[in-house]
Amino acid sequence: MIKTHVQVAFFLCCTLLAGIASGADEPGCLDCHTADADTPVHAVFSSAHGNLNGGGAATCTTCHGASEAHDRRGRRNPPDVSFGPKWQSDTNVQNASCLNCHEKTGGKMLWLGSEHEQENLVCADCHNSHAQRDPSLDKVLAGEQCVSCHTRQRAEMRLPSRHPIAEGKTACTDCHNPHGSATDAALHQVTLNDNCYSCHEEKRGPMLWEHEPVTEDCSTCHTPHGSVNDRLLTARGPTLCQGCHSAAFHPSVPYGGEGLPSGSSNQNLIGKNCMNCHSQVHGSNHPSGARLTR
């Protein structure tokens, strides 16, 4: 008889404790999402997001919402905000969850209307906030992620003349802002030239003798992702130069293959072609540099 009373009392205590537990403020995310669950999520607690709202399950609800229905019947009801793969909340809902904090952290202010937003991309398409280190914050891995959609750039960055993108020393995000920009091609800087000058300050000038297209648009002569021509040029010299220069004497002369590699006319063809003499193509500050030779 005593044994029965003890069993009933134990049952009542357990029921009471369960009731207290279920009535607590803390949601029960981690009751199911244990560290050894099939879909591991616990790495988030060792990441920059791990201590949101004091850590623990509150971290989960910071991004996923209170998710009371999911808390009660997790296999049937999705969290308020779900990033997949099983459930996908509406694009705007997912992104709003991230932008609540990140919109003001710089560079994401113009997300609305950006190319990626127009394509209905969600933050989680590129970012993994459940890993200790988000792969998209790694230059090389992020680059691979970009070219998985931007196939043209994947080809260009393997051409003989290129920026060190494949080597991970120049990241796509060094020039482009994937979260949106008011500049064409989502560039970080206000103009294409300013983007180039951020690494090539020596060409910023102003110079005494300017080469007008240079100050106007670097892409008149250069292509940024890669080129079959040296120095990322859009075409080889001297024809690149002759597209705009047809002065009397040597600038107007065609430079063909006769007599290669020697021959007096080839002094304007091989080596650095026009730049054998006019080497200061980005402008000169020398008082005798009017012809960009000094």
Add this chain to the structure above:
Amino acid sequence: MKHRTHIPFQLTAISAMVLITGSVVAQTEAPEAESPYAPLLVETRPLNTRWQTDYAGGVQLGAGYTSDDNYMFGQYNGLHESGTTVIGNLRWQDFSESESYWRASISDLGLDTREGELLWGRSDKLRIKLGFDSQIQVRNNTGETPFGGSDSALQLPTNWETGNTTSDFGQLEASLYRFDRELERDTLFAGVEAKLSDNWRIDSSLSYEEKQGTSDTAGAMYVDASAGDAAFLPMPIDYRTTEFDVGLIYGNGKLNMEGRLDYSDFDNKDDVLVWQNPYSSRYPDSAGGMGLAPDNDQLRGRITGQYIITPTARFQFDGSYGVANQDQDYLDYSINPAASIVEPLPRDSFDGEATTGTLNAKLWFRPLNKLDIEAFYKGRERDYDNPRDGYRYIRGDGLSQPREALTVYNTSHHFISQTTGLEATYRMPKRSRLTMEYAYENIERENTAVEETKEDRVTVGYRIQPTPEFTTRIEFLYGNRNASTYQWDQRYYALLDTQLINATPDNQRYINHPELSQYYMSNRVQERGKLDLGWLPTEHWNLIFNLLVQNDDYDKTYTGLRYAYWERYHFSASYNPSAEVSATFYGGFDQFDSELMGRSFRGGNEKNAFEIYPPLPQASDPSRDWRTDTSDESVTVGANLNWQPTDKLDLEADYSFVDTQSDQKFRSYGAADVSPENLPSIDTTLHHFVASGTWHMREDLSLKLDYQYYRYSSDDWALQGVQANTIDKVLTFGARNPNEKIHYVGVSAIYRWQ
């Protein structure tokens, strides 16, 4: 120019019609039943990231071996020298504390490409970052030079034998030595971000960069205006750049704004590159002096923001105003002490200033549930407002100034461009949308041949996702740029002195031939078509195809660049059958064709470009025309495999093949002395195979084996068979074409901890 069939345009046009028709037919479906459009994305890192990301720290140590010296394989990755290098990487972070966290990383410790960062933060209130980044660029180092000396004074050996041409340089062979063309870029940086309140944040960064090493250039000593005695020169690089910026960010959900002030200071330690003249043109007392990049600085303010007017209307803006200054002391007209200067420099320094202002603004609103409208404005102005002076410059460090009539004047190049436009996007069934955009661009320039260009651009785009597994996007652009009257003589008047202008016959008052219109500001009709296809045929496959064609027709231009044409096909196929396997195969073909027209003519009476009666001077004679058709093609093929056969083993393999070909073919029009031969084709071929295997022998210890095979060759005629003295009047480096076969092996251990 080869005949254009415009098949790619036709294909995209047909595809567009089919798709739009299909969409219209599908209008009967209830759009409410549709799920929203979703991009078809490729998961590029299917491997379980546990080993890579789920540890608090990890250190990788080992050794790598590169089989040979090189400059293409190691152009940027620090593996340009044969021999053993240290593999050293560290990542360590601690986010376990509720109030603060830190993260440290170092990569490529044993290479010249090392970088590292230390980050410390307190919740989202404060973040401080310190770091360094080293980069190296090596270029073709097979060349040799007789120039020695330190810093920026290049000297020839004391026993140098001068001559009129390079073949006369008796001591050349004995004087040549190899030198490395390497540039190292080392940057230190620091940054801080702080949350001031719920609505305000501030951030700031400071960086200091040194770029040092040896680049190359070329300079010429001039005997007369058209004949230079040129030499390739090693050029020391010693740049320092300091940059600072501070930004204040405000956001309340409705209005978000960022104000930023940034300052950049560039300091070149070398003002001039001096080289001893190897030719006998003015030997023994002559030297050349080339002005190097002048010191400059720029201060810029920028304000960016967004104001959400209503849930269906917002306004975005981004404006900036920057002032770049350059006031470096002038060099003398000539480095030669014997140079005769009768008229001094007009000023001691340039005192130059260029201001750049930009404003980009967009107003977006949704008047109907299915219709978005965006009105935009983009403006940019570069005001080059500098003193205009006359310079009696000495050509190529000659001995005397030219006569006064040959004075030249620096010119202001004020530039302002403004684009206004309207874009409308209408959403339709089948997750489709139609976008139409009209933009009008107006560019005004001062002191150039064209003072104003106006361009109308119309873009029509259509995107549809008829099923959740298939997406198509098509876009057409038509642009028509009209240039104001081409003032072919403008540059002549802007550059030269009135004495010379008055002494020159009317029909010769030009620099570039009057039939030339410089393509970047001439009339142009531009057509562009893009087709993008994405398809998930099964749960595990993702196929992408991209096509881009563009035709730029400079339809009013007789000489100069007349056509440019791009045709680009790219595809990729990704296979992700499980979390343990991922494979991608990709390929592409790019083609660029252009047509350039020229007319060969001399000066004096032959420069009369307006004669219509025989005998025609050269500048008026169409038989002296020539044309070159240029074609650059590249084929890229590659494959990548990530495979985790067991939980303890990661395998990765990547192969890429790139083959390029450049051709230039000439056509002539009758003149016996204007009959250029076609240039030889230039081919480059690359095979690059990268493989790695990582064995996770213990939970905290892995062994990694890396292997790379790199094969690259090219046959550029600009280098093929060109020795240092092959060209009479150009002393080159005699560099060879790259022909590299490189093996790299790396063995390392990775120790990690929780």
